[in-house]
Amino acid sequence: MTGESIFRALPCDCCGSSRWEYKFSEGGFDLGRCAECGLHYIAQMPTQEGRMMEMEHRRFGANRRVIDAGLQRDEETRYRGRFQHYVELARRFAPPGKWLDVGCGTGTLIGLVEELDIDIEGIELTPDRREAARRLTGATIYDRPIEALDLAEESFAVVTLTNVFSHLVSPARTFSHIRRLLRMGGVLLLATSEIGPGVARHHDYSWYLGDHLYFLGDHTIERYADNLGFQLVYREKKWAPDLLYRRQRFLTKGGSALRNVIKGACVYTPGVLPLLRLYMLKVRNRKNPHYVSTLLLKKVPVRQPGQIREPARVKDGPVAGRIIETAGRAPKPDDAVRSKPNS
Ligand SMILES: [Zn+2]
Numbered sequence: 084m085t086g087e088s089i090f091r092a093l094p095c096d097c098c099g100s101s102r103w104e105y106k107f108s109e110g111g112f113d114l115g116r117c118a119e120c121g122l123h124y125i126a127q128m129p130t131q132e133g134r135m136m137e138m139e140h141r142r143f144g145a146n147r148r149v150i151d152a153g154l155q156r157d158e159e160t161r162y163r164g165r166f167q168h169y170v171e172l173a174r175r176f177a178p179p180g181k182w183l184d185v186g187c188g189t190g191t192l193i194g195l196v197e198e199l200d201i202d203i204e205g206i207e208l209t210p211d212r213r214e215a216a217r218r219l220t221g222a223t224i225y226d227r228p229i230e231a232l233d234l235a236e237e238s239f240a241v242v243t244l245t246n247v248f249s250h251l252v253s254p255a256r257t258f259s260h261i262r263r264l265l266r267m268g269g270v271l272l273l274a275t276s277e278i279g280p281g282v283a284r285h286h287d288y289s290w291y292l293g294d295h296l297y298f299l300g301d302h303t304i305e306r307y308a309d310n311l312g313f314q315l316v317y318r319e320k321k322w323a324p325d326l327l328y329r330r331q332r333f334l335t336k337g338g339s340a341l342r343n344v345i346k347g348a349c350v351y352t353p354g355v356l357p358l359l360r361l362y363m364l365k366v367r368n369r370k371n372p373h374y375v376s377t378l379l380l381k382k383v384p385v386r387q388p389g390q391i392r393e394p395a396r397v398k399d400g401p402v403a404g405r406i407i408e409t410a411g412r413a414p415k416p417d418d419a420v421r422s423k424p425n426s
Pocket residue numbers: 095096097098099100117118119120121122
């Protein structure tokens with residue numbers, strides 16, 4: 084633990100409910116799920132100041148370290164295609180105008196947007212990543228949270244938050260600030276996890292609790308959107324284990340030297356990775372409801388009581404080991420049922 088003084092307990096960030104149901108613990112942090120909206124969050128929520136201090140020093144929890152800018156850059160480069168996909172998706176839905184990448188890492192997405200001659204700025208709180216992003220892109224990279232910056236209202240067409248949601252101290256507060264900065268019709272692109280109620284600790288080898296503070300439930304984002312004046316216009320879901328047990332993932336180095344050696348051995352010993360993948364997908368993760376989602380939210384006027392919105396286009400990824408790719412699927416009737424609060 085980083086010290087009791089920076090922790091405080093909170094009601095649900097999305098719906099305000101205090102009905103928090105315990106799921107599992109890791110590294111001294113307890114993860115639970117809001118019984119109303121499905122948002123998963125840790126009980127030991129840090130304050131904004133405590134979290135800022137951790138980011139400055141690239142650490143969290145009981146002295147665990149976040150990877151340095153060099154490893155971060157390697158990972159971003161390996162997943163360059165995914166960033167390209169985010170940029171193409173946001174362009175498809177957004178009006179013309181300036182972009183902002185919140186938690187821009189070493190600036191891979193910024194570089195791709197600059198190649199299109201679109202103005203873009205970034206925010207990065209970890210010093211070595213921020214310096215790398217400035218050096219590699221030449222863009223303005225801010226060193227403070229979005230809430231503390233004096234940016235002009237309605238001055239951005241697109242705001243991107245890729246792999247950032249889980250690290251926010253209050254996503255609702257951050258979303259509200261983003262909405263103020265977006266022009267009407269502007270787009271917030273979110274790349275993050277969505278997990279169902281049956282998630283268990285063994286469904287991932289590390290959940291990085293303490294660094295990860297929140298995970299969306301399977302329909303929490305609709306609640307956030309409705310509360311804050313956004314409309315979900317696009318969702319793409321990929322089953323997390325399918326992404327995790329791929330060669331590309333095993334070639335990405337993390338902060339643990341031992342784990343890097345084991346991952347290398349799996350990739351370079353013939354037959355090991357396919358067998359491991361088969362076991363992990365068909366047996367160990369058979370009921371794992373963890374998805375990695377790309378979500379596009381459009382800024383709309385705050386919804387009036389009784390007003391009904393068009394459903395989002397949904398592209399589902401693999402479900403329980405079977406790969407199902409359905410573009411433009413309309414929500415099934417049970418989606419609507421499941422999105423209601425389980426009161
Ligand atoms: Zn809730």
